[in-house]
Amino acid sequence: MRTRMRFHAVLGIGLLSAGAAACTIDVGGGDAIVKREERRFTVTGPAELDLRTFDGSIQLRSWDRDEVVVDIERRGRDEAAVAALDVAVKQDGNRIVVEAPEPKDAPDLIHIGPFRSASVSLVVTVPRKTNVTARTGDGSISVSDLSGIVDLSSGDGSIEARHIEGDLRIRTGDGAIDIVDAAGRVEANSGDGSVDLSGRLEALDVRTGDGSVIVDLFDGGVLKTDSEVNTGDGSITVRLPASFDAELEAHTGDGGVHVSGVPAEAVTDDRSSGERRDSLRATLGKGGRMLRLRSGDGSINVSR
Numbered sequence: 001m002r003t004r005m006r007f008h009a010v011l012g013i014g015l016l017s018a019g020a021a022a023c024t025i026d027v028g029g030g031d032a033i034v035k036r037e038e039r040r041f042t043v044t045g046p047a048e049l050d051l052r053t054f055d056g057s058i059q060l061r062s063w064d065r066d067e068v069v070v071d072i073e074r075r076g077r078d079e080a081a082v083a084a085l086d087v088a089v090k091q092d093g094n095r096i097v098v099e100a101p102e103p104k105d106a107p108d109l110i111h112i113g114p115f116r117s118a119s120v121s122l123v124v125t126v127p128r129k130t131n132v133t134a135r136t137g138d139g140s141i142s143v144s145d146l147s148g149i150v151d152l153s154s155g156d157g158s159i160e161a162r163h164i165e166g167d168l169r170i171r172t173g174d175g176a177i178d179i180v181d182a183a184g185r186v187e188a189n190s191g192d193g194s195v196d197l198s199g200r201l202e203a204l205d206v207r208t209g210d211g212s213v214i215v216d217l218f219d220g221g222v223l224k225t226d227s228e229v230n231t232g233d234g235s236i237t238v239r240l241p242a243s244f245d246a247e248l249e250a251h252t253g254d255g256g257v258h259v260s261g262v263p264a265e266a267v268t269d270d271r272s273s274g275e276r277r278d279s280l281r282a283t284l285g286k287g288g289r290m291l292r293l294r295s296g297d298g299s300i301n302v303s304r
Helices: 079-083
Strands: 024-027 033-042 047-053 058-063 068-074 089-093 094-101 109-113 119-127 130-136 139-156 160-170 177-190 195-208 212-217 227-231 236-239 246-252 257-260 267-273 276-284 290-295 302-303
Touching: 024 257, 047 058, 047 119, 058 130, 058 257, 068 079, 068 094, 068 177, 079 212, 119 130, 236 290, 246 257, 246 302, 257 276, 290 302
Parallel strands: 024 109, 047 094, 047 130, 058 119, 058 139, 130 139, 139 160, 160 177, 177 195, 195 212, 195 227, 212 236, 227 290, 236 302, 246 290, 257 302
Antiparallel strands: 033 068, 068 119, 089 094, 246 276, 267 276
């Protein structure tokens, strides 16, 4: 691979060694070239979407039409870079696939200043009843007002989901996760980032390697399977409705477990060290499925 380097300002950057990987360094610089394209598809009944981009944001929103609209934004440093961005779009019945693979001949880029590397971002409007798989190698994802199986993944970027009904699965290698007013089952996993979740849930599996977790369960949700909230390093805050039924198990490696609104007689196991409790087991309401809370390093707070 050829080594290409461009400097728009003197920054005192040392020379790369001869054995270093080839890259382009952009320091500040001019405006990127942006080209947009719109594609429309008619569907009958619930749509099936598979969206994939090597780099770029993905946004999904719903409307009351049996039609899918895909807005494609190609971005690059010049016309040649934009032309190298292939986007494959195809429809088979109600299934629509949009795939933007990484250009094979694109040089690696180090970004300094406002310039961004080549990317393909997607803004997609769909019927409310839609099953979605959305993947980006580097970029944020936001979805709202969908009903179905929603599977979202980013290699590096925040993910936001609002008013999703059904099965919601979210993964990001590095970024915050924000879930508002979900209904059904939720899986959320961040390698490094906070998780904020609210809704009427049947099951939840929340994990982050490093970050705080806030869970706000609304009245009307009933756990149908054992559920868990886990952070390697961070606090956990769980707010439960008064009518919530579950077996609660909480443990922190370094911090404290604090509960309010749980009668003393409901606590079946309480391990304390002085005034600080690091583990607790309790029966909430009529009991039922297990809700486990785990923090490697951080306080756990539960309120009803």
